[in-house]
Amino acid sequence: MEELIKSTTAYKIFAADRAQNRLSHSYMLHFGDRKNLRAALKLFAAEFFNASGALSARIKNESYTDLTVYPAAGGKITADGVSEIIEDSTLRPVEGDKKLYVIADFDTASALVQNKLLKTLEEPLSGIHFLLGATTLAPVLDTVRSRVKLLEIPPFSEGEILQALDRRGANSENAAAAKSCNGVLGVAENMVSGGWFGEIRAAAWEICSNTEISAIAPLAAKYGDTKYKTELLSEMQNVYFSALTGGGKLNTVLGKHTIIYALDEIARANRDLKFNAFFQGLLYDLMLRVVKENDRWQKLQA
DSSP states (O other), X not given: OHHHHHTXXXXXXXXXXXXXXXXXXXXXXXXXXXXXXXXXXXXXXXXXXXXXXXXXXXXXXXXXXXXXXXXXXXXXOOHXXXXXXXXXXXXXXXXXXXXXXXXXXXXXXXXXXXXXHHHHHHSOOTTEEEEXXXXXXXTSOHHHHTTSEEEEEOOOOHHXXXXXXXXXXXXXXXXXXXXXXXXXXXXXXXXXXXXXHHHHHHHHHHHHTOOOGGGHHHHHXXXXXXXXXXXXXXXXXXXXXXXXXXOSSGGGTSOHHHHHHHHHHHHHHHHHHHTTOOHHHHHHHHHHHHHHHHHXXXXXXX
C-alpha cells in the first residue's frame, strides 16, 4: 500500500508542504478505504516528521512520543478522549520541535466532539499540528472543514490495485478482485483473502443469467442477506460489462439492449443502497425489471 499512497497527489502536496516548511496547522485526509485509513495516516505522519529507519518504525508502531494516534486501534472517538488531546496539545514536544495528533475515522465523531475541537484546530499552539482521517466527508461539519486543509485520495485504477495485490503475492483472484473492488484496496485485499469472493462471483452469475420471473423471489431470498452487498452489485456489473463487450456467455441469454438496461438498473441500485434500502427487496426489484425488459425485447424480436 505504501507505494500506492506515495504516488497520490494528496501525498505529494503534503510532502511539498513539509519540504518547503509551510505545513498547515490542520489537515484532513479523505480516503475511502476504512481498512487501510490508519496505515495511510501513519505514512503521512512519517512524512510529517521526515522520518526514516528507526524513527519511521516507531511511527508505524505508534511509539513515538511526539505522535499521538487516536483512538486506539478498534476504539471509538469520545468526548473525554478528545478533551485529553486538547489538554495534551498545550504541552511542548518531547523529542523534537513539533507534535502531531492523528485522529482516524473522524467521520464517526459526533457533532459534539467535532465542535469541541474547533478552536484547537483553528489556533493550535506553535509546533502543534493535526491530521484527521475520514472515509467520507458527509458527516464532517462545515465548521471543521473550513479549518483544515483537505487532502483527497480518489479511488485507485484497476491497474494500480492489481499491481498492489501482485506485490503481496500472486493469486488467481487478484485480477477479478481488482476489477470488482471499485478502486478500494482494502476491499480487494479482503476479496483475495477469503473464499467468499468466489461465492459472490457465482451468485452474480446466477442472478444475472436468470430469465425466469418465477426464480426471482427465491434468488432474492437466497442472496438478500449477504454481508457483501456492494461487492455483489459490483460483480453483477462486471458480468454485464463482460457480456456487453462480447465476453462470457450471458450475451447468448440476454440481448444487448437488456444488458445496457441492466447496467443502468445496477447504478440505480447502488444509489439506493447508500440510503440503506432493504437489500432483498432492492435485489428483487432489480431482477424483476431486467427480466421484464428482456421479455419485452424478446417479443419485439419475434
